[in-house]
Amino acid sequence: MSKRYVMIHDENRCIGCQACSVACRSENGTPEGVSRLQVRVEGPFGDAPHLHFKYNRVSCQQCENAPCVTVCPTGAAYVGDDGLVTIKEDKCVGCMYCVAACPYKVRFMNPETKAADKCNFCKDTRLARGELPACVTVCPTDALTFGDANDPQSDVAKLINTKATYQEKTHLGTQPRVYRIPTKRGGIQS
Amino acid sequence: MIELDRRTFIKGAGAGGATCALATLLPGSLAALEQQPLKAVGKEVASICEMCSTRCPISARVVDGKNVFISGNKEAKSFGGKVCARGGAGHSLLYDPQRIVNPLRRVGERGEGQWEEITWQQAYQTIAKNLNDIKAKHGAEAVAFSSKSGSLSGHLFHLGKAFGSPNSFTHASTCPGGYVIAAKAMFGTKVKRDLGNSKYIINFGHNLYEGINMSETRGMMKAQMEKNAKLVVFEPRFSVVADKADEWFAIRPGTDLAVALALCHVLIEDKLYDHAFIEQHVVGFEAFAEEVKACTPEWAQGVSDVPAKDIRRIAHEYAAHAPHAVVDFGHRATFTPEEFDMRRALFAANVLIGNIERKGGLYLGKKAKTYNKFAGNKVAPTLGKPGVEGLPKPTAKRIDQVDEQYAMMWSSGGIYQTILDATLEAKPYQLKAWVMSRTNPMQTMTDRARVVESLKKLDFVVCCDVYISETAAYADIILPESTYLERDEEIADKSGKNPAYYVRQRVVETIGQTKPSWQIFKELGEEMGLGQFFPWENMESLQLLQVNRDVTLWNTIKEKGYVSYGKPLMLREPSMVAAFTAHYPEAKATDADGTYASAMSFKTPSGKIELSSDKVEKMAAGRGVIKYRPVQLKQADELYFIQGKVAVHTNGATHNIPMLANLMSDNGVWIHPLTAGKLGISSGDKIRLSSSVGSEEGTALVTPGIRQDTVFAYMGFGSKNKELARATGKGIHCGNLLPHQTAPICGMNIHTTGITLAKI
Numbered sequence: 011m012s013k014r015y016v017m018i019h020d021e022n023r024c025i026g027c028q029a030c031s032v033a034c035r036s037e038n039g040t041p042e043g044v045s046r047l048q049v050r051v052e053g054p055f056g057d058a059p060h061l062h063f064k065y066n067r068v069s070c071q072q073c074e075n076a077p078c079v080t081v082c083p084t085g086a087a088y089v090g091d092d093g094l095v096t097i098k099e100d101k102c103v104g105c106m107y108c109v110a111a112c113p114y115k116v117r118f119m120n121p122e123t124k125a126a127d128k129c130n131f132c133k134d135t136r137l138a139r140g141e142l143p144a145c146v147t148v149c150p151t152d153a154l155t156f157g158d159a160n161d162p163q164s165d166v167a168k169l170i171n172t173k174a175t176y177q178e179k180t181h182l183g184t185q186p187r188v189y190r191i192p193t194k195r196g197g198i199q200s
Numbered sequence: 201m202i203e204l205d206r207r208t209f210i211k212g213a214g215a216g217g218a219t220c221a222l223a224t225l226l227p228g229s230l231a232a233l234e235q236q237p238l239k240a241v242g243k244e245v246a247s248i249c250e251m252c253s254t255r256c257p258i259s260a261r262v263v264d265g266k267n268v269f270i271s272g273n274k275e276a277k278s279f280g281g282k283v284c285a286r287g288g289a290g291h292s293l294l295y296d297p298q299r300i301v302n303p304l305r306r307v308g309e310r311g312e313g314q315w316e317e318i319t320w321q322q323a324y325q326t327i328a329k330n331l332n333d334i335k336a337k338h339g340a341e342a343v344a345f346s347s348k349s350g351s352l353s354g355h356l357f358h359l360g361k362a363f364g365s366p367n368s369f370t371h372a373s374t375c376p377g378g379y380v381i382a383a384k385a386m387f388g389t390k391v392k393r394d395l396g397n398s399k400y401i402i403n404f405g406h407n408l409y410e411g412i413n414m415s416e417t418r419g420m421m422k423a424q425m426e427k428n429a430k431l432v433v434f435e436p437r438f439s440v441v442a443d444k445a446d447e448w449f450a451i452r453p454g455t456d457l458a459v460a461l462a463l464c465h466v467l468i469e470d471k472l473y474d475h476a477f478i479e480q481h482v483v484g485f486e487a488f489a490e491e492v493k494a495c496t497p498e499w500a501q502g503v504s505d506v507p508a509k510d511i512r513r514i515a516h517e518y519a520a521h522a523p524h525a526v527v528d529f530g531h532r533a534t535f536t537p538e539e540f541d542m543r544r545a546l547f548a549a550n551v552l553i554g555n556i557e558r559k560g561g562l563y564l565g566k567k568a569k570t571y572n573k574f575a576g577n578k579v580a581p582t583l584g585k586p587g588v589e590g591l592p593k594p595t596a597k598r599i600d601q602v603d604e605q606y607a608m609m610w611s612s613g614g615i616y617q618t619i620l621d622a623t624l625e626a627k628p629y630q631l632k633a634w635v636m637s638r639t640n641p642m643q644t645m646t647d648r649a650r651v652v653e654s655l656k657k658l659d660f661v662v663c664c665d666v667y668i669s670e671t672a673a674y675a676d677i678i679l680p681e682s683t684y685l686e687r688d689e690e691i692a693d694k695s696g697k698n699p700a701y702y703v704r705q706r707v708v709e710t711i712g713q714t715k716p717s718w719q720i721f722k723e724l725g726e727e728m729g730l731g732q733f734f735p736w737e738n739m740e741s742l743q744l745l746q747v748n749r750d751v752t753l754w755n756t757i758k759e760k761g762y763v764s765y766g767k768p769l770m771l772r773e774p775s776m777v778a779a780f781t782a783h784y785p786e787a788k789a790t791d792a793d794g795t796y797a798s799a800m801s802f803k804t805p806s807g808k809i810e811l812s813s814d815k816v817e818k819m820a821a822g823r824g825v826i827k828y829r830p831v832q833l834k835q836a837d838e839l840y841f842i843q844g845k846v847a848v849h850t851n852g853a854t855h856n857i858p859m860l861a862n863l864m865s866d867n868g869v870w871i872h873p874l875t876a877g878k879l880g881i882s883s884g885d886k887i888r889l890s891s892s893v894g895s896e897e898g899t900a901l902v903t904p905g906i907r908q909d910t911v912f913a914y915m916g917f918g919s920k921n922k923e924l925a926r927a928t929g930k931g932i933h934c935g936n937l938l939p940h941q942t943a944p945i946c947g948m949n950i951h952t953t954g955i956t957l958a959k960i
Contacts, residue, residue, distance in 0.1 A: 022425065022444075023421060025409040025417075025421075025440050025847065027284055027409070027410070027848070028847060028863055029282070029283060033288045036267050036268070036270070036288055036289075039264070039266065042859075042862060043862075051440075054438055054903065057904070058905075059449070061438050061905055063440070063443045148288055150284055151417065151418065152418075152421070
């Protein structure tokens with residue numbers, strides 16, 4: 011069976027500490043000024059004392075139906091055999107259609123390679139070495155879980171089957187592979 | 201809130217580009233060298249982080265000769281192989297063009313920012329001549345030595361001792377000294393908290409989810425998520441820990457003591473406390489019970505704004521989870537002059553439910569010597585302590601030894617801020633020179649203007665640092681220390697419930713002319729004519745003395761980076777004692793109840809836990825028993841000004857590190873919408889904060905996550921020296937607003953004051 015890599019971000023566990031975004035930058039050599047990954051601490055929402063923050067992971071959602079791939083005129087944005095949306099730098103002509111088409115606004119032009127860039131779950135660095143993505147590796151509070159959702163024994167499959175999760179902008183039909191476990195304080199019981 | 205928005209996502213804070221040009225002009229900086237690829241020492245090196253003082257065990261690997269990818273060392277289980285944003289950004293410090301990699305001499309006025317590069321030999325000769333001259337004229341005690349604690353403070357203070365000065369200081373009185381002194385008074389030693397096994401956690405603004413201490417942060421999250429622990433937070437601001445809490449109470453700043461005493465009141469009056477435990481292990485209960493009789497929840501509500509019914513309910517819930525419940529005794533930030541009694545009251549709430557040496561409660565560290573004694577076996581090796589004989593005994597008293605009430609602090613880092621009194625007012629005598637290592641009192645001490653005045657008045661100032669920090673900017677000589685990624689250091693004790701050791705090791709070869717502390721202060725000592733006190737050749741020789749020349753042990757510790765021995769042991773936890781005795785057949789015999797309760801001993805005068813202390817009473821009349829005393833932290837028309845930690849920075853140290861500066865370079869001032877509305881302030885407006893000692897310009901961040909009578913800012917921002925190009929002038933400088941005030945008994949620098957706010 012083919013793999014279906016997914017990332018699950020537990021907003022109850024996330025403390026917005028940015029360990030993930032720093033590790034991502036170190037592992038992938040992301041140039042200063044652009045980011046593959048951020049966690050935005052948004053809010054507080056609600057009325058005091060019943061306030062809550064939202065811990066919003068902002069990174070490529072690894073859509074199964076990826077608009078960036080559809081619009082790419084050169085095939086630089088493509089879906090690999092592993093199902094991951096990736097970029098062939100030498101095919102990218104820098105037209106930025108993908109940057110405009112991404113509903114999650116997480117693609118950017120890499121000032122060093124001059125090609126479009128974004129999170130690829132550390133496909134060419136850590137995954138290639140059989141390691142977990144950088145963000146998952148360092149997360150202080152174990153808020154991130156990564157794995158093959160097609161494997162029923164995987165941690166991700168177990169989490170998706172037992173916890174209430176949501177994905178961003180599913181109404182667009184993108185079928186994102188980043189799942190989020192909502193914070194209990196947001197009013198949605200997980 | 202960490203402000204990260206669309207703009208920064210696309211463009212980044214981009215501080216580096218504009219300031220690099222300036223940095224290249226800075227003599228002695230890394231920018232002055234040609235950039236060379238990093239040379240790795242090994243494939244993956246286990247070491248110890250130094251991005252904050254928690255010193256987590258790390259594992260580091262050089263990526264493509266450009267970066268160092270740092271994660272946690274998996275050998276240290278409670279750290280989970282994890283690292284925070286600061287820890288992950290270590291290479292950004294290593295390769296920062298603004299880092300200092302050559303010794304510098306000041307050529308203009310102090311603080312003017314005119315520097316010239318000198319050789320190490322010139323630096324040593326200048327320092328040796330100046331310090332020896334001062335010693336000859338004014339005595340060795342006229343020189344103060346201060347340092348961030350760790351291997352570096354060990355070597356600097358050794359130099360200070362060899363030189364003959366009693367005046368050595370850590371940053372304790374500006375940071376974690378309060379709870380340390382309170383614990384010393386009650387338990388005779390420091391205690392640790394077992395948050396990971398706790399079922400009920402009461403937290404007074406110890407923001408472990410922003411002021412990350414990896415094993416404790418993970419422990420608390422584990423307790424919350426996997427063990428269903430309830431977390432109650434009392435904090436004036438809606439911090440991340442308040443957000444993650446089951447209940448958050450916006451307590452009035454500085455009134456934690458009242459709520460803690462009211463909790464104790466309910467525990468005692470409603471007979472919820474552990475009577476047997478108090479009988480067996482505690483002295484001073486009666487006097488304490490008498491004192492808290494009046495501290496009703498209703499009274500505490502009037503002081504703190506925390507509803508009485510909630511205090512009562514929380515005390516009952518807490519007791520219902522005893523002994524696997526804990527009141528967190530906190531860390532930095534001295535909220536009130538009554539710091540000592542506040543921390544003692546927090547400890548008292550633990551003692552009352554008898555959670556000492558119980559899972560989820562408090563416990564004492566089990567170093568090899570203690571652990572082996574219980575095991576009846578040499579389970580863990582004990583380390584040798586390299587030292588030298590014949591060190592001179594200082595003839596003078598310490599400068600903070602003016603008042604007996606501070607006696608417990610003298611050996612716990614000292615009262616750092618007394619350097620200012622001794623320099624400016626010759627109290628108790630005149631200081632002439634200050635030698636510092638990796639400490640930044642301009643940021644961490646209160647009343648910045650007074651720190652500047654002191655640094656200007658002294659005859660001679662030396663700073664050892666990795667940057668020209670705000671303090672180093674006023675030095676005569678700057679010694680560039682290697683970053684932790686370039687240093688080997690002594691093996692350190694990391695024992696918790698069982699013994700453990702770990703070690704800092706070089707990950708990359710040294711860049712530029714920097715040296716590790718041990719080498720700097722040894723070579724300086726030799727130049728000063730004190731070579732006899734530095735008989736060791738290098739760090740290897742020191743490590744080998746530590747392991748008593750057991751090369752196998754040495755290699756194991758170096759290879760794994762972190763080694764622990766035996767099983768976790770808490771002396772009063774029956775299941776742990778049973779597992780321990782089953783594992784070690786020669787273990788000490790247990791009590792009839794299957795625990796080691798009777799073997800528990802405390803280094804207090806009575807040998808028991810001292811809920812009230814005759815010793816403290818003798819040091820300061822009227823202070824033996826924990827007591828509430830009203831304090832005035834602000835004037836009626838002022839707002840409370842409080843500070844805290846953010847997850848991406850460490851107090852006075854990391855704000856210039858490129859990767860972290862890009863994440864956050866400014867500290868918006870949190871203001872309640874109604875407070876802001878009355879003053880016509882909106883988010884993003886320029887504002888002025890004025891206190892009794894200073895005035896700062898900042899940016900407003902209007903949010904409901906703060907009390908109406910309080911403003912908050914993350915500390916460590918707003919540096920004022922031009923050398924820290926990324927940090928300078930960004931945000932408000934907290935130390936510049938706080939008056940110089942010292943708390944009784946513990947000698948802590950106080951971090952709450954009153955300010956007025958205006959739109960500009």
